[in-house]
Structure formats: C-alpha cells, structure tokens
Amino acid sequence: MPNKLTGHRAAFHAAAQSAREQRGTWRRLAVYPSVRGSRTTVGRISNGKADFAPQGSWEAYSAACDDGQAVWARYIGGGPRPAPMPDTMTVRVRYAGEGPKHEGVGVLTVTISTRCPRCGGPRGWDKVRPYRFTHHGERITVDAWKNPCGHEDVYAAVVAESRQEQRTTPVELIQDAYAAREIGVHASQAANLLVRNGYADAAALVRGEVKNRGGNLTTLQAVAFLQDLGGGC
Ligand SMILES: [Zn+2]
Numbered sequence: 001m002p003n004k005l006t007g008h009r010a011a012f013h014a015a016a017q018s019a020r021e022q023r024g025t026w027r028r029l030a031v032y033p034s035v036r037g038s039r040t041t042v043g044r045i046s047n048g049k050a051d052f053a054p055q056g057s058w059e060a061y062s063a064a065c066d067d068g069q070a071v072w073a074r075y076i077g078g079g080p081r082p083a084p085m086p087d088t089m090t091v092r093v094r095y096a097g098e099g100p101k102h103e104g105v106g107v108l109t110v111t112i113s114t115r116c117p118r119c120g121g122p123r124g125w126d127k128v129r130p131y132r133f134t135h136h137g138e139r140i141t142v143d144a145w146k147n148p149c150g151h152e153d154v155y156a157a158v159v160a161e162s163r164q165e166q167r168t169t170p171v172e173l174i175q176d177a178y179a180a181r182e183i184g185v186h187a188s189q190a191a192n193l194l195v196r197n198g199y200a201d202a203a204a205l206v207r208g209e210v211k212n213r214g215g216n217l218t219t220l221q222a223v224a225f226l227q228d229l230g231g232g233c
Pocket of ligand 1: 116117118119120121147149150151
C-alpha cells in the first residue's frame, strides 16, 4: 500500500514533478526555517534521491527569502546542459542623488547576487539590457532587468545589497570614500554616505555623536567612534 503523503510532502512532490516537466526552468520546491533544512534537501537533490534520480539530472541551491531559506531546483536531464547560473551579476544602477535637489545623480556599478532577495529565485541576470535616459541634459545609461519571479528590484535596495555582498563594513566604507576624497572632513558627510549605502543604523549613531559633540566631529573621529562600538557594527 502506498504511503499517504502529508500535505507538505505532497506539495514538494508535485513541485518536483512540475519542474521535471519544464526542463531547464528553476522552480521553488520548498521553504525551510533554517539553512540546515534547506541544505539537506539540496544535498538530496544533488545526490539524485527519490524524485531526483538519476544523480546529475538536477541542479539545486538554497537561498534566503522573505520567510526563511528557499530551495530552488531545475531539471537538466535528458538533453544538453543549460548554461550554469553565476552567483553574482554586475550591473549599472542609477544613484538618485541627495536631498531635495538630487545632487550627485549618477551611475554606480554594483555587484549583487543573481538570486532575488524576496523569494530566492533567479534574477533576470541573463536578460540585462541597457536603459538610457537624460537627466538635466546629461545622458545616462544604466542596466535594466526583469526578474522571472515578478519581484522588482529597487535601485536603492540593490546598492545596499551590493555593499553587503562585498561585506564592506561601515568603517571600511567611510575609510575608502575618505581616502578617495569622495567625502570630506566633516562626519556628517560620512553619515550621508552610510545612508546611501544602506547603513541607516550606523548613520544614526554617527549623527548622534555629531550632536553629542556640538557638531564637531570629523570623518576620522567618526571612524574611531564606530570602531569603539565594536568593529563598525
Ligand atoms: Zn523573487
């Protein structure tokens, strides 16, 4: 007598069947509360267990998503191997500038994951297209892409993500920008830089310290302050 599948297992089995019918298309098979659970499943898929036989006929990966760790897989058996998905993609994005006058509008080149941060699915990394526009008479070219999952990437979030991808700490970020003379002596510029790069918490700490010292805090004092707090957050 066949085992009666529980709801969770039945859904997993159905997703695997459907993925097998759409060879080469990445499908989300399951979401786990922990990395451990998702890695176990990725291992089973890679080893060709149960639904995923024979070994080598599936690719799978685990990625963070809104509600945990997602397992994505695609069936690649019975035909030529599709191009592998790279881990990262490098794209040009628009930096929106600062303040009401949008000063410093321009293009940033950033490296981000090829996985959507919302669902863990592949981004449209293989369909990146140039997007041209004019801003105050200046011609600007950035990159545009559409994610197959339907989640849209917002430029500000992409910039913040690229900083995390490179594991740049707030302290490193400020030091690099200061050395390159992208920011000046006053710590308020360091705080603005942190905000632009998605480090709102560190920026708030620096602004608080600027206030504590009656407005007299240099960029390098801000670095020392962040380091004292523990390795730059
Ligand atoms: Zn998505």
